Amino acid sequence: MSKGRFGVHGGQYMPETLMNAVIELEEAYEHYKNDPDFQKELEDLLNNYAGRPSRLYYAERMTKDLGGAKIYLKREDLNHTGAHKINNVLGQVLLAKKMGKTRVIAETGAGQHGVATATAAALMDMECEVYMGKEDIERQALNVYRMRLLGSQVHSVSSGTGTLKDAVSEAMREWTSRVDDTHYVLGSVMGPHPFPTIVRDFQAVISKEIKEQCLEAEGKLPDAVLACVGGGSNAIGAFYNFIEDESVRLIGCEAAGRGVNTAETAATIATGRLGIFHGMKSYFCQDEYGQIAPVYSISAGLDYPGIGPEHAMLYDNGRAEYVPVTDDEAVDAFEYLSRMEGIIPAIESAHAVSYAMKLAPTMEKDQVIVINISGRGDKDCAAIARYRGEDIHE
């Protein structure tokens, strides 16, 4: 079995042109992850630039309203740039800088990862180009402007469905054409080894903090941790330090779009099967001949036909559960959290909020749920307004 395996999943299914680049990246990462100076520099950036640690907030009104388990919100939305994506990006761009790269490229779906990459590139004086699906550029106009404001170039990707998977494909293509001075900042726990491991390690700070904060607030571990899953970076970040704690239920909330029984869905675990794509073996939405399905979700960040290989393993071995949440349910939760707690979650994160709304009432009052609010919802307001039939100017 090749490197970077999670059970049968993972691996390095990449063009030969990029193999030395991923090997070089792996070697650099193995070196710097144990380098105290690198770690100190990263911690300083995370704390003083990104604003970590993020809060674990007790959602009292929501708890009372649902009448079951106590609900805490892990406030990744309060990070600089408004999402968990900055955790990974600061790590990777710092690593790229140490490797002597002068240019970074990235894919983005909702635009959060693109904005985070553009931000880190501005901070660390790197050239930055972001690939974004044509469809998503329309859905997330504000984030496109933010990236340009930060000095990045944004490329519209019109191939395929013009969404996240096409942006990933195009970023990979671009990387094969210019690999010497360029690092590809992959935004999720996916792609070829070592990306799923690197991104997970940089995001694991989320569960490390949740653990400490929950112990301090409740004197015990949470009973369940919920997070939305597209590629799965915020979810793996929220799960990772609980994997050994078997009393903690780990629940990933997939984007079911218009429903798992329709073709307009992005729920990979619910509707996909084992395949090889974008550098990894994992579960993918695909047809009987292995053609990748044109998936759909209201959430540009979850609109991806695959799932990271470590999630696929956690599903196989039963350690984590994966549940589908529809557009309708996510929009309801988006509005619910806004009114109930005064917190507008990203539409991605609203998928996890939605499942918590179902789960909490079935649990005891002394039990604890943590929902990872992976990002803030300002970017989604215009789209949700449209979904509700209201046309607002951004």
Next chain:
Amino acid sequence: MNKIRKAFEKGKAFIPFITCGDPSLEVTEKLVYAMEESGADLIELGIPFSDPTAEGPVIQSANVRALSGGVTTDKIFDMVARIREKTQIPMVFMTYANVIFSYGADRFIRKAAELGMDGIILPDLPYEEKAEFDPICKQYDVALVSLIAPTSEDRIAMIGKDASGFVYCVSSLGVTGVRTGITTDIRAMTAKVKEVQDIPCAVGFGISTPEQAKKMAEQADGVIVGSAIVKLCAQYGEECVPHVRAYVKSMKDAIR
């Protein structure tokens, strides 16, 4: 014996690539005969994939056209069966790992072998992941063709030693598609392969003109051309056969 070696026995080999089902499988079949008659030594049949990450815009669009025309792996197998009633020209499939994995690796490779296909090229299957399909390919005597790239450097010996059929030398960085100039030292790449194994090396990516083909053929055992032919298929559609025939002849003549 695997027929790939034969393609390299009569001097420099010309290896055209076409996407199956672009514009239709009937035309693909006619293209195979026309290309053989005009001098092709080995033919690469592309099985379209929804998300071809190694392809430039020209072949990406061909994949889209073929898939929206309803082409499937099974229909391509049926076409190969028809072709094999008429010609034994060496042929390899070029596709992506998921097409084979999803069909069932054993089922796909056995079927390809039964139909008389000689090899498979998978641009998203590097040396490190060969074990996924190589043992099955060996079992059925289908060559799993290895690729080397300008960035391969010290990997070439490792890849070359284990290669079967022929070695696909990727001429330039980036994806498939026409390029004005190729600056890579192909001769140095192929020499590294020959040091470890006596196996034919064919160079592809970016070659479109007879002049380029001639230059490349001086440094390798064969020349692979894809996008330039696929462009003709896109431009002339159902009427593309005579155009491709003339183009293949001009390219083969240039490397003779």
